[in-house]
Amino acid sequence: MSDSTHHSQFAENSQSCAPAVSVSNLHMSYGSFEVLKGIDAEAAEGSVTSIIGASGSGKSTFLRCMNLLEQPKEGRLEIAGETVEFAYSDKGRPVPVCKQVTRNLRTRVSMVFQQFNLWPHFTVLGNVTEVPIHIQGVSRKEAIERAEYYLEKVGMSDKRDQYPAYLSGGQQQRVAIARALATEPDVMLFDEPTSALDPELVGEVLNVIRSLAEDGRTMLLVTHEMRFAREVSNQILFLHQGQIEESGTPEDVFENPSSERCQQFLSSIIH
């Protein structure tokens, strides 16, 4: 992780095992409904963590807390060199996180959405260069070079001047991944990136994600594609009713789950 520049030699020795993401005692509620009930988790730099669990178990909420799209009420988040402590105010509301910290964090933690969420009024190239140019202050020339590089990586170079509405779902999602990559993030978040796709388009997106895993990108991935999760992940987190019920390597979780709920979930999903 890059936050150790000013650390002592002693600290630098432990750098390689410093987690890229570290979450402790994370609580999050919608109104009075508590969705996350104290999450503790870590993800090593360069690792892939898949988050699985039944619908409504809080997977998306957990992921959205990682870039502060949702603000937890309590707990601590360390990600991309930022440390954020969440607390209640006297009135029982969460104390808002400093806007500058939020923006810093968000430029280094990029998100890929289930519904792609490309900006319809920009071309493919415009979508991929938008954040580098207008938020990160990268020169137009360099941003275009970056965009070309990452569009090539996701196999979308030939569509650079096309508008998103003219692309298939799989193509849009690959562009969305290029948009996320072009910010050169420390951590990438994927929320069910293939769930909105027709079955025949799932493969092309999974192939791109697989190649990112091989490059050693730090990724948190919410998915229902169990075979894929098992194949690419270093770590699996099984979420149940806002808590991590089971966690470990894919072998641990898929072959010897100790929690009964995890066993049930897996047998209901893997036919």
Next chain:
Amino acid sequence: MGQRTSAAPKKGKKTLHGYQSEGLADWAGPLLQGTLTTLEIALAAYAIGILLGLMGALAKLGKVRVLAVIASAYSTIVRAVPELLLIIILFYAGTQALTALMNALGTDGRTEVSGFVAAIAVLAFVQGAYMTEVFRGAILAIPKGQLEAADAYGMTAFMKFRRITVPAMLPNALSGMSNLWLILIKDTALVSVVGFEELFFTAQQAAASTNKYFTFYAIAGVTYLMLTMASNAVFSKAEKLARHGQARS
């Protein structure tokens, strides 16, 4: 305010029965001037109306309760009251308020409000209320995820508004905006009731002064029609531009 300086032609032979010698040629200049004035007021009122509408829509959709209530009251009241009445109320109330203000500030005497400025202010105020609703609907029609993506990548509120919200809602807003422009051109005729010399007022004067009622009202009608048709051409071009990101069909 409302000085009724005559729009009558400066040239033209004045006989005892002056109007009889006046014809189309004498009034061509004033009518053209009136048309230009109509366009000027309309353009200025439209631009200000767009700004008011953007602010109104943001206030209505925003989280600040007080602003939402004010914007709501503004768009509801202005849209409920007949425009002619509003124009008269705002024009006279506006000038009176200004006079009172100037007096309070120690300036003696009546305040002269330029008819031009007053006409623009009144029409813009009315436009803003309708624009508020057009923009509010257009912003609500943007898929939530597109705005969320802007947040997720660390855009500030202003940058999100400028780079994402406005261009993404524009295709939804343009047909409403073009309607409002057409209504506005015709509403400029209403400011003639407070004595302002735009196209309609000039045509009225010409008609009365020459006794050629049909001719001059027909000319005014055709001029409004031409303005409308030219505007339609501009708007359909703009719509095509704004929709470039939308798929065929």
